[in-house]
Amino acid sequence: MTNGEANGPVTCPGCQTRENVSVAEARTDKRGRREDLTTRLASAPNHTGDGCIHFCEGIVLAFVAGAAGKYFADERHLPWLTAVGAVVAVLIVVATIAIVRGETRDARRVRAGASRADALTAEARYCSTCQGVFYPSGHPWPGIVTPEHFRHHVWTAAGYGDQLDPKAKATELP
Ligand SMILES: [Zn+2]
Incomplete structure (x- = not known):
């Protein structure tokens, strides 16, 4: 094996090309973006969900539920609807x-596992011919695996495997 160099060209165990x-690199180059490798090879979930926005949405929904209960209670002369609206509002909150x-807890776990995920990603190579990932060292597996396998492995090892999408979660590591 001539796969000594960490960043130099290495031979793919699947197709023997370089x-x-x-x-x-695969995540960000042109081909990678086209094939959605940014997401498929991501080493962590993309927490775009802003906690504050979700909180505000919840409060607005609760307010709407409460107001709707009150409105229909007056409109239909059904005073108990006010209570229903209030209960629904509380449940939404x-x-x-x-x-x-x-x-918040999920995001904290992802931050905690970031260095582990980076370490597992640093050595990994993406072969465009095989459309898979391999480690030149042969660890933690010797051959080539799909991006979903790779994601499964990294996220699980970094401690947030439960946040994987069902497709990646369903993969069995070799
Ligand atoms: Zn290959």
Whole structure:
């Protein structure tokens, strides 16, 4: 094996060509963007969900539920609808807090695992011929695997495998 260089050209164990780039490079180059490798080879979930925005949405929904209850109570002369609206509003607030807390916790776990994920990504290479990922060292696996396998491995090892999408989660590591 001549796969000593960390960043030099290395031979793919799948097709024996050297048409491969580092995973970091594959995510951002033109072909990678076209094939959505930015997402498929991501080493962490993309937490675009802003906790504050979700919180505000929840409060607005709760307010709407409360106001709707009050409105229809007056309109239909059904005073108990005010109570129903209030109960629904409270449930929405409780659910919103639970969701925002969960998101915050998920994001914190991703930050905590970032260095582990980076370490696992640093050596990985993407072969465009095989459309898969391999490690020149042969660790943690010797052959080539799909981007979903790779994602499964990195996210699980970094401690947030539960945040994988169902497709990646369903993959079995070799
Ligand atoms: Zn290959």
